[in-house]
Amino acid sequence: MVGNNKMRENGKENKFISAVVYLHNEGEAVRDFFDRVIAVFEANFERYEIVCVDDGCTDITLEVLREYLETHPLKAMVSVVHMSFFHGLESAMNAGRDLAIGDFVYEFDSVNVDYDPKLVLETYHRMLEGNDIVAATAGRAARLSSRIFYAVYNQTSRGKNRIGAETFRLVSRRAINRIKAMGQYIPYRKAVYAGCGLSKAEVCYEPVRQKRQHGKQRAGERVSLALDSFIYFTNVLEHLSAILCIVFLLFTVGVGIYIIRDYLMGGQIVEGWLSTMGFLTFGFFGVFALLTLTLKYLSVILNLIFKQQRYLIADIEKVAGK
Amino acid sequence: MTNKYDKIIIGAGLYGCYAADLCGERGEKVLVLEYEKEPFSRATYVNQARVHMGYHYPRSLTTALKSAGYFRRFVQDYGFCIHDSFEQVYAMAGQFSWTNAECFKEFCRAARIRCEEVPPSRFFQPGMCDGAFLTEEYTYDAKLLRDWYKERLDGRGNVSILYNARIEMIVKTDSAFVIRMEDGCEYETGYVLNASYASVNQILARVTGVETTPFPIKYELCEIILCDASERLKGIGITVMDGPFFSIMPFGRTGLHSLTAVTFTPHMTSPQELPHFSCQEKLAEKDDACSPQNLGNCNLCPHRPQTAWPYMSRLAQKYMKEEYGFRYRESLFSMKPILKSSEVDDSRPTAIRVLCEAPTLVSVLSGKINTVYDLDSYL
Numbered sequence: 001m002v003g004n005n006k007m008r009e010n011g012k013e014n015k016f017i018s019a020v021v022y023l024h025n026e027g028e029a030v031r032d033f034f035d036r037v038i039a040v041f042e043a044n045f046e047r048y049e050i051v052c053v054d055d056g057c058t059d060i061t062l063e064v065l066r067e068y069l070e071t072h073p074l075k076a077m078v079s080v081v082h083m084s085f086f087h088g089l090e091s092a093m094n095a096g097r098d099l100a101i102g103d104f105v106y107e108f109d110s111v112n113v114d115y116d117p118k119l120v121l122e123t124y125h126r127m128l129e130g131n132d133i134v135a136a137t138a139g140r141a142a143r144l145s146s147r148i149f150y151a152v153y154n155q156t157s158r159g160k161n162r163i164g165a166e167t168f169r170l171v172s173r174r175a176i177n178r179i180k181a182m183g184q185y186i187p188y189r190k191a192v193y194a195g196c197g198l199s200k201a202e203v204c205y206e207p208v209r210q211k212r213q214h215g216k217q218r219a220g221e222r223v224s225l226a227l228d229s230f231i232y233f234t235n236v237l238e239h240l241s242a243i244l245c246i247v248f249l250l251f252t253v254g255v256g257i258y259i260i261r262d263y264l265m266g267g268q269i270v271e272g273w274l275s276t277m278g279f280l281t282f283g284f285f286g287v288f289a290l291l292t293l294t295l296k297y298l299s300v301i302l303n304l305i306f307k308q309q310r311y312l313i314a315d316i317e318k319v320a321g322k
Numbered sequence: 323m324t325n326k327y328d329k330i331i332i333g334a335g336l337y338g339c340y341a342a343d344l345c346g347e348r349g350e351k352v353l354v355l356e357y358e359k360e361p362f363s364r365a366t367y368v369n370q371a372r373v374h375m376g377y378h379y380p381r382s383l384t385t386a387l388k389s390a391g392y393f394r395r396f397v398q399d400y401g402f403c404i405h406d407s408f409e410q411v412y413a414m415a416g417q418f419s420w421t422n423a424e425c426f427k428e429f430c431r432a433a434r435i436r437c438e439e440v441p442p443s444r445f446f447q448p449g450m451c452d453g454a455f456l457t458e459e460y461t462y463d464a465k466l467l468r469d470w471y472k473e474r475l476d477g478r479g480n481v482s483i484l485y486n487a488r489i490e491m492i493v494k495t496d497s498a499f500v501i502r503m504e505d506g507c508e509y510e511t512g513y514v515l516n517a518s519y520a521s522v523n524q525i526l527a528r529v530t531g532v533e534t535t536p537f538p539i540k541y542e543l544c545e546i547i548l549c550d551a552s553e554r555l556k557g558i559g560i561t562v563m564d565g566p567f568f569s570i571m572p573f574g575r576t577g578l579h580s581l582t583a584v585t586f587t588p589h590m591t592s593p594q595e596l597p598h599f600s601c602q603e604k605l606a607e608k609d610d611a612c613s614p615q616n617l618g619n620c621n622l623c624p625h626r627p628q629t630a631w632p633y634m635s636r637l638a639q640k641y642m643k644e645e646y647g648f649r650y651r652e653s654l655f656s657m658k659p660i661l662k663s664s665e666v667d668d669s670r671p672t673a674i675r676v677l678c679e680a681p682t683l684v685s686v687l688s689g690k691i692n693t694v695y696d697l698d699s700y701l
């Protein structure tokens with residue numbers, strides 16, 4: 001744990017902090033985020049940068065941002081990563097995090113502030129205590145569907161850390177390096193961070209304001225991400241097909257026993273029924289056994305594809321700073 | 323009183339000195355007008371000091387081939403100020419890079435320049451770079467080069483350098499140019515070479531009697547950071563290409579390393595044809611005014627920006643392994659004019675324009691140190 005000791009020795013002043021902020025048609029909300037959350041950065045961190053990820057904004061978000069920065073000079077340098085087209089939260093934030101240079105990187109998936117901005121410092125202190133990932137999570141999960149998702153996910157996931165509905169999180173450079181060393185592409189950050197083998201902490205808070213419903217992630221996107229995550233990080237599908245395989249195996253055996261019993265008792269059965277049934281169930285067993293193998297192979301291939309870059313950047317722009 | 327010269331050269335950077343030396347050798351009577359009190363006070367000293375081989379321009383094979391030729395010639399001609407005993411590493415970042423490792427290899431093969439693949443894990447944090455190559459590239463020492471030129475030009479009776487020169491205007495008469503200085507002196511010549519680099523458009527704006535369209539340039543106020551390199555880093559230069567990346571490499575023979583980063587080296591930009599910067603207003607009252615009409619020396623300016631060291635050092639540390647450490651020494655600032663047309667292919671050509679013939683007015687805007695030979699056919 002050399003890294004952690006060094007972090008504490010050096011103390012807070014020496015840490016360079018990055019704040020990566022996701023923007024997709026936020027309108028005026030950017031102003032509020034900067035006024036409240038970035039103000040905490042400005043007051044407490046000696047050296048920090050802000051990386052805004054413009055994920056295909058088509059409204060006034062960027063104008064609001066530029067205007068704000070002109071009237072509120074910050075000590076941080078502010079850059080904007082313009083994605084080539086709308087990528088969705090996960091890929092776009094990967095681009096933002098890859099650009100960030102900090103020792104500690106904050107990931108704000110939303111500019112919607114339903115927490116006390118001081119939470120930023122609380123997560124920071126938890127980090128200094130020796131964690132490499134610290135997540136701020138709302139006390140009660142917003143949606144029933146989300147709760148079910150996390151429950152099933154945590155049951156079936158391969159990693160030891162649990163995930164939940166996270167509002168923002170803080171990741172150490174060490175964790176980022178670890179993930180890169182695993183050669184992984186990051187389709188779902190939470191899951192990869194949680195599974196990287198370093199310690200993770202959670203800071204819970206009670207949402208202070210009514211959360212804007214649904215946020216920016218559209219329903220379709222959420223469902224597809226949820227499905228993808230199950231496929232990438234859990235064995236749900238492999239388990240499912242293995243179970244079906246066993247069911248059909250049992251069924252085959254059952255039919256076998258039935259045939260033998262019938263034969264012994266010399267019962268009257270329609271000609272060919274037995275052989276058809278036997279063939280069918282045995283056939284299904286074979287199909288599912290093959291499917292189980294195929295899924296196993298697919299998951300290996302999936303891991304290989306993980307290594308490829310999955311986002312496209314149009315431009316990186318420095319909007320304010322030294 | 324008017325003094326007559328065969329050639330008058332404005333600016334004693336490398337380009338001006340090279341031209342003065344070449345013409346002096348032919349026996350021409352040459353006058354160099356230099357704003358500062360010493361040669362090489364601006365871009366020729368305050369830059370990364372890389373003698374380009376062409377690795378920087380993987381989007382333009384012509385530039386690369388040309389660079390390789392110039393590289394060999396420059397290293398031969400100026401060997402006394404070249405530092406070549408270090409490993410120059412070029413690497414492609416895993417993210418953001420427009421050129422990936424395969425393309426780079428392909429490109430080096432086509433340009434016939436050294437490119438020896440090494441595992442990126444030797445220098446970089448895991449996963450940060452997807453290719454690393456040992457290359458052949460050197461650095462030159464501007465101060466050694468300056469002293470060499472000073473001695474050489476001083477030794478030529480027919481070449482004189484006027485320091486602290488303040489040009490007021492350049493007037494074209496029937497057969498000559500007359501350069502009038504602020505102190506009233508006048509110099510006459512049939513040939514003017516404008517080699518004032520970042521001031522190139524400002525000089526052109528002082529010319530009367532010739533149609534002079536300014537170069538289409540924008541300006542960047544740049545910072546070069548000089549560092550003390552750790553033992554491990556001493557014999558190594560590292561450049562991570564391209565996109566928002568950085569370079570840390572030996573700075574001539576000074577024993578120091580220069581640190582630059584594409585996103586952090588330029589502090590301010592001015593898109594106009596003449597340089598407009600907010601820092602100029604702070605100086606306006608003083609004698610050594612810096613204005614859109616007359617650039618001062620950014621490196622000596624009391625209003626030069628605060629260093630971007632925290633950013634540049636963090637960026638480098640993010641990529642490099644910990645054992646390649648470095649510490650802050652000092653910052654150097656200079657103004658970089660960038661031809662707008664070259665932004666697309668990165669080719670940074672030496673732009674040379676003949677604005678008028680007999681009497682002759684030539685303007686040069688260089689992109690690199692070792693392309694100085696482009697001047698030959700115009701002198």
Ligand SMILES: Cc1cc2nc3c(=O)[nH]c(=O)nc-3n(C[C@H](O)[C@H](O)[C@H](O)COP(=O)(O)OP(=O)(O)OC[C@H]3O[C@@H](n4cnc5c(N)ncnc54)[C@H](O)[C@@H]3O)c2cc1C
Binds near residue numbers: 355371520
């Ligand atoms: C940040 C930066 C990094 C660079 N890195 C590299 C690199 O790694 N490798 C490379 O090959 N090239 C690099 N370059 C480019 C290189 O520095 C220039 O191409 C080269 O130095 C230009 O030489 P010069 O003689 O034209 O300009 P300068 O050396 O700037 O000479 C111009 C001279 O004109 C004088 N002058 C200005 N105004 C007036 C006036 N009104 N009257 C009289 N005299 C005047 C100046 O004082 C100066 O001495 C870099 C440039 C910059 C800015």
